[in-house]
Amino acid sequence: MKPQHQSPNGKSKAAISLAAAAAAGFDPAAVTETPPPPPSTPMSGTKPQTTLPPGTILTVVPADLEEFTRHAKDLTGDELAVTLANATDGKGQPALTARGKRFSTGSVGWSLEGSVHTPWAGQRVRLSVRGNLIVIKSGGEDNATPDDANPAQFAAALLDLKGKARGWGERGKFGWLVSGKTTLCGCNVQVNLFLAAN
Numbered sequence: 001m002k003p004q005h006q007s008p009n010g011k012s013k014a015a016i017s018l019a020a021a022a023a024a025g026f027d028p029a030a031v032t033e034t035p036p037p038p039p040s041t042p043m044s045g046t047k048p049q050t051t052l053p054p055g056t057i058l059t060v061v062p063a064d065l066e067e068f069t070r071h072a073k074d075l076t077g078d079e080l081a082v083t084l085a086n087a088t089d090g091k092g093q094p095a096l097t098a099r100g101k102r103f104s105t106g107s108v109g110w111s112l113e114g115s116v117h118t119p120w121a122g123q124r125v126r127l128s129v130r131g132n133l134i135v136i137k138s139g140g141e142d143n144a145t146p147d148d149a150n151p152a153q154f155a156a157a158l159l160d161l162k163g164k165a166r167g168w169g170e171r172g173k174f175g176w177l178v179s180g181k182t183t184l185c186g187c188n189v190q191v192n193l194f195l196a197a198n
Helices: 019-023 065-071 077-085 151-158
Strands: 099-102 108-120 123-135 163-168 173-184 187-196
Touching (some): 065 163, 077 151, 077 187, 108 187
Antiparallel strands (some): 108 123, 123 187, 163 173, 173 187
């Protein structure tokens, strides 16, 4: 039997840190850290499980709406700005951009689509982001399609909103729903965003 793999600090499982969540503007005391499962001895003929480096925050998928809402809380405008507008991809570029668009109804505004991560239960979840920011009373051919909104403009628009932790639709989707009126690039807009965690 091969010896159980151990990390340099002598632990078989690395501690999951909430430091990243705190740095992103979230209160670590507001979430519950999920302890790692106990170490198991690898079976003969199999490779030992690789130990995660210290400080790693696991990306998980909540099992169902009940588990999600047990640990989730509504997101404030500041938290939405951190989660959406200030999120970056692996190359340091904005993870999301509000794209200027003319909708099938004739109204104009911005469309948002992509994915980001946010702290949840001491770990983190990947959110699939979909939604629109429609300029109120913008129907008509005289209204030009707006330019894309940069992250700073988008962040300012989110400050007056709130993300509500909930489920929606017949397919059992859950996550945060952002709905309300705000201002983006000098325009009054109606916001409808879905941040799905499953």
